[in-house]
Amino acid sequence: MTNDPAASAPTLAFDPTDPVALTQALVRRASVTPQEGGALALLDSVLAAEGYEVHRPVFSEPGTPDVENLYARIGSEAPVFVIAGHTDVVPVGDEAAWTRAPFGGTIEDGVLYGRGACDMKGGVAAMVAAAIRYRRANPDAPGSIAFLITGDEEGPAVNGTVKLLAWAHERGERFDHCILGEPTNPAAMSDMVKIGRRGSLTGKLTVQGTQGHVGYPHLADNPIRGMVRLLAALDATPLDTGTDHFDPSNLEVTTLDVGNAATNVIPAQAKAVFNIRFNDVWTPETLAAEIERRLREAAGNTVRYEVGFQPTNAVAFLTEPGPFVNMVADAVAAETGKRPALSTTGGTSDARFIKSYCPVVEYGVVGKTMHQIDECVAVADLVALERITHRLLGTYFAAQHGA
Structure with a gap:
C-alpha cells in the first residue's frame, strides 16, 4: 500500500471528476x-484522496523490464465492479513530425492531442472521473469499485x-464484472462494444535446400520452391467459416526471407513467419496441430x-x-441515442487475462489515431465516456441489489 500518497502528492490543480x-494531466x-512516468503516481493521488485503498506493486521477470502497476479499491462488499486499463504508451516516433507536443495535452478545436490520448489515457481518465462522481453522490452505496491499471500493456505484457490479477487474487480479492476502457469505437461513440477477442498464434517456418550455382541446378535444391508449396497449402483452404460472434480465422505471412544477396546463387535456406488471428473454434494447441498437418501433407x-510456434497467452x-x-x-444507447454493435474484431487486449477472473467487456473512445503521429481524442468523446460509465455504475449497483 502506498505511504500516505495524499500527503506526499501536490494538491491537484483540477477537478478529478472532469475527464x-x-x-x-x-x-x-x-x-x-x-516507464511509469508519473502517470500511476497521479492516479494514486487522485484515488487515495477519494478514499480508495491504493497499491502499486512492481513485478519482475528475467529478460523483461520491471513494471509498476496500480490496484485500487473502495468499498468492502460484493459485488466488485472492476475498471481496467493501462497508462503506458508507445514511443512517439519522429517527434519532429508531430504538429503539437506529444506530451503537451493541447486542446484545439475540441480535440485533445498527445500520445496516449485515445490509447488509452482518455479511457482511464473518463472512467476514473465517473467512478469518483458516482461515489461522491452515493457514499454509502453497497458494493465496491476497483481499478486494475497496468504499465505493461504496450510492452511484453508479462509484468x-x-x-496484477494473480496478485490481487492471492490477497483474497474477488471480482464480479469488469469493463476495460480500450478505444473500441471505429468512428463514433455509439459504434461498438467488444465482447470478446480473437487469439494470436505466430509460427516460424524454415525450408532447407542445397546451395548451388544457378547454372547447375541439378547440383542444388532450391528451398524457395518448397516454401511456396508449403505456404500455398496453408492458404489453400480457409481455417474455418467463422462463428456466431467471430469472423473467420485468418493466416497472414508477415515475412519471407532467404538472405541471399547474390543473383547467381541458389540459396540454402528459406524462412517465413506467419501470424494467425483465430476465433473460438480453435485453441493454440489445436490450431498448431492443424498447421502441422497441412504442412506435413504438402x-x-x-x-x-x-x-x-512462439508461446502465446493470446487465446x-x-x-x-x-x-x-x-x-x-x-x-451507450442511452447516452448516444444508438445501440452499439457487439464485436470481437481487432487485435488482442488485456481482456484475455481478465476473462479468467470475471466476465469482461471493452468499451472506450474512438480509436482512429491510436499509435499514430498526432494521436488525439475528441473532448466530446471523453465527456460521453464519463457519462456512459457513470450511468453504467448506477445501473449496475442498483440491479445487483434489487433496487
Missing part, C-alpha cells in the same frame, strides 16, 4: 512503456495485468522443413451476451 482535465506524464517426402474468448453485456450496451 478532460484528468486526461490532459495523464497525457502530460511521459509514461512510455515500461502487467496477468500478474511436404510429402520432397520438402525438408521445420516449423515452430480467443467470448463474454456471452446476457444481462451484463446488455447493461453496457444500454448505457
Whole structure:
C-alpha cells in the first residue's frame, strides 16, 4: 500500500471528476512503456484522496523490464465492479513530425492531442472521473469499485495485468464484472462494444535446400520452391467459416526471407513467419496441430522443413451476451441515442487475462489515431465516456441489489 500518497502528492490543480482535465494531466506524464512516468503516481493521488485503498506493486521477470502497476479499491462488499486499463504508451516516433507536443495535452478545436490520448489515457481518465462522481453522490452505496491499471500493456505484457490479477487474487480479492476502457469505437461513440477477442498464434517456418550455382541446378535444391508449396497449402483452404460472434480465422505471412544477396546463387535456406488471428473454434494447441498437418501433407517426402510456434497467452474468448453485456450496451444507447454493435474484431487486449477472473467487456473512445503521429481524442468523446460509465455504475449497483 502506498505511504500516505495524499500527503506526499501536490494538491491537484483540477477537478478529478472532469475527464478532460484528468486526461490532459495523464497525457502530460511521459509514461512510455515500461516507464511509469508519473502517470500511476497521479492516479494514486487522485484515488487515495477519494478514499480508495491504493497499491502499486512492481513485478519482475528475467529478460523483461520491471513494471509498476496500480490496484485500487473502495468499498468492502460484493459485488466488485472492476475498471481496467493501462497508462503506458508507445514511443512517439519522429517527434519532429508531430504538429503539437506529444506530451503537451493541447486542446484545439475540441480535440485533445498527445500520445496516449485515445490509447488509452482518455479511457482511464473518463472512467476514473465517473467512478469518483458516482461515489461522491452515493457514499454509502453497497458494493465496491476497483481499478486494475497496468504499465505493461504496450510492452511484453508479462509484468502487467496477468500478474496484477494473480496478485490481487492471492490477497483474497474477488471480482464480479469488469469493463476495460480500450478505444473500441471505429468512428463514433455509439459504434461498438467488444465482447470478446480473437487469439494470436505466430509460427516460424524454415525450408532447407542445397546451395548451388544457378547454372547447375541439378547440383542444388532450391528451398524457395518448397516454401511456396508449403505456404500455398496453408492458404489453400480457409481455417474455418467463422462463428456466431467471430469472423473467420485468418493466416497472414508477415515475412519471407532467404538472405541471399547474390543473383547467381541458389540459396540454402528459406524462412517465413506467419501470424494467425483465430476465433473460438480453435485453441493454440489445436490450431498448431492443424498447421502441422497441412504442412506435413504438402511436404510429402520432397520438402525438408521445420516449423515452430512462439508461446502465446493470446487465446480467443467470448463474454456471452446476457444481462451484463446488455447493461453496457444500454448505457451507450442511452447516452448516444444508438445501440452499439457487439464485436470481437481487432487485435488482442488485456481482456484475455481478465476473462479468467470475471466476465469482461471493452468499451472506450474512438480509436482512429491510436499509435499514430498526432494521436488525439475528441473532448466530446471523453465527456460521453464519463457519462456512459457513470450511468453504467448506477445501473449496475442498483440491479445487483434489487433496487
